[in-house]
Amino acid sequence: DKQIGYDKTQELAQYARSKNVGLLVWYNSNGHWNQAPQTPTNVLFEPESRRQEFARLKQMGIVGIKIDFFGGDGQSFMNYYQDLLTDAAQAGLLVNFHGTTLPRGWNRTYPNLMTMEAVKGFEFLTFDQRNTDQEATHCATLPFTRNAVGPMDFTPMAFSEIRGKQRRTSNAFELALSVLFQSGIQHYAEVPEGMAAQPAYVQDFVKKLPPRWADVKLVDGYPGQYAVLARQAPGGAWYVAGINATDAPKTIQLDLGKLGLQSGTLITDGDTNRSFSTRAVVGTTLSVTLPARGGFVVQP
Template sequence: MIKQIPAVLALAVHSAFAAPLQSPDRHISVELRITPQKTLEYAIQRDGQPVILPSRLGLQLAGADLANKLKLTASSAVKPIAEDYELATGKKRRISYRANEQVYTVRNAKGQAMDVAFRVSNDGVALRYLVRAPGRLRFLSEATSYRFDKAAKAWLQPMSVAQTGWMNTNPSYEEHYQREIAVGTRAPTAAGWVFPALFKTGDTWVALTEANMDGSWHASRLLADSTGGEYRLGTPMAPEVFTGGALLAESSGQLTSPWRVIALGSLAAVSESTLGTDLAAPAIAFDKAKVVPGHASWSWALLKDDATVFEVQKTFIDYAADMRWDYTLVDADWDRKIGYDKMRELAAYAASKGIGLLAWYNSSGAWNKTEYSPKGKLLTHAQRAAEFDRLAKMGVKGVKIDFFAGDGQSMIAYYTAILQDAADAGLLVNFHGATLPRGWARTYPNLMSAEAVRGLEYTTFTQEDQDAVVRHAAMLPFARNLFDPMDFTPMVFGDIPKIHRATRNGFELAESVLFLSGIQHFAETPEGMAGVPAYVKSFLQTLPRSWDEVRFVAGYPGRHAVIARKSGEAWYLAGINADDTDLKLDLDLGFLAGREGQLITDGAGEREFMQAAFGGGRQQLTIKAHGGFVAVFK
């Protein structure tokens, strides 16, 4: 290892190397160097073992090549980072982020400068770029890469091609993951792979994503070609913009990239990591009294378009009240099938039952062919301010906004503008047909959830998607739902029209704990809920709306997951088995030693439950094929 170079000397010696930057616990280290080819590289080790092999850094801007012919001219003193924040929609409520930060300055042959900031915490590494220069700074490309050993494996979701799919609504992060593939496998489409991207190299798991998207930068993805196990950052496709807006990052005087996040460690460490929000910007001002996570009834999941009428929605409000839930979501075309005046009446009726009403909106202008309405009412600040004010005065508590165009800079700016304008009106937000939130739940406390997943609705369309859902669901806690809230819209106990359900009821019930969403929209109808045992209904009536702590217990991406979540003094344990055979687990529940709980799991039939006592400590448990369980320790 290279000895530490004092910052005052680093300015003078123009060394090709920077001293390693280590995590507070000294298990993770990052080394930076200028190669003989005068490019900038970094490498990451964990306990002395390579995790990220030497990989590229740098930017190409219009008129400034900051990826080639570089020299390292300065490094700052190591700065301890300490941030404490609260999160209403994540795996933990109170979060303490501790890291060591160092900023390195490089210059190209023209003397143009770029700062590269690194932060190393006990659960990973983050880096970002900062360029300051007079005039307009226009992004062209990024050299950032992540190179893995050839023996590493990957769990990756393909990015869909822009302007494909139903009514040209892609991309919306709604593909199935390719599981445990060889690194270097080419993506099936030219669009590449989405974040989060999961890898295993040696005994270390790695999750790649990005955070701190403020609307000034486009969202990135991994390029399709990863020859040699080197994954490079790519940009959105040309159509992924707000009409007439910019595709790539551009600003005056200063250009700051999002944080490139590399969570790493054991599977437990990565599963419990909060890096995706740790690196996001602190929260904007929003009335804490209105940050109300909860559970919602929702007719569209199983009943589709015809159910968006006044009487059915009133029934679903009654259903939510009976379940002691918090919200009812009224979906697409409510403005035509119910109307604003009757929605005001519905909101008042819901309020009388202690239920908040949520209203669907179509985000789109000209970027797809969707016709669902309300459409075209949120395209400008003036329109949003007027519409959101109208909703707030009607008593509506939040909006679900659908059908975005992708990841271009102007579209990311559209997302953040919606979140800010909704916050100003006191409204909660759920994005659908949307990008990955990338930490927005911290910055915008009114963001309750986002889809960005091939959710339950797909399993109601085709048997093929239904059959695939067990493996897909077992991926989500380790990838899509790792850092950001996810509106999968889980849980069906009864029948799905024209579909044979692939999951047992215990699997469906476990999703209510495993999947994290600020507002969890449950797909089951009043009729389906009427068929479950009283103890299952009671479990769902008293299920916490948010969580204080998380414990990874057992799992393997795409096969099974067992996770414990704490609310107050109660622990909720949940697990699913995606395999086609029963799974016998030896669970270490030492953190629950001496406590007695109640287990709800699958009975003999696919649609049956059973209940039993269940203790802490070392426990053996069998989860049926495509089954699951929950256990409550109060």
């Protein structure tokens, strides 16, 4: 509403649609009493203005909303979340909640709820080097805790360096997060220039990732140390991803036969923690040695 305005936002939505891209727009959830300076404010809190705004967004070609800065877990806010979801569903808009409470199964009642933040995601890695240093351990904990509860908008996968910080994880570790973490819409942290610098087989892997998953299995892991998950695409094919959060190399033995996999492609760490290597997987067993804070993916 301030930087480019509604008319330019509509123009951007039309251009995006020509590229088969749908836009979500950001809103401050709060009313006039909120002290956060980011706008739009005092638009969604009252039912009448909220429904008018949602109808306007739909007419503009916007596909969803990202609503931020929720004020607590009191009953009034629990009701407010569901009012937002109900009105957004009636307007035909997807929803992503940020600065928010934990998901509690709402996406079963409201299928337009794509994801919720409720996690110290990639954003926190940019705030302080101590957070950046803890990324590997944090990421190896989340599949067993926060993400087991519901969809999580961590905004994973950064190959580029974080401005003013030293990223401790390898690029293969970051790639693995694209499968390891589940979100109704997976918003990647990587910028176009950084993705363009990666090998073609890495770009191809990300392009072909399923937009949703049909099933998940824990293959191996221990919270805070390492995690290996298998996720099944709607067509039945299984993807496997794993990360090593420790400071020492770790060898992981995989029985791919349990997933019905007899062949595939392994992408893992290369000679450095900023490079990749790949090889064909033949047979039902696979041994992968991950360097400290390294990772891997297996695609069918």
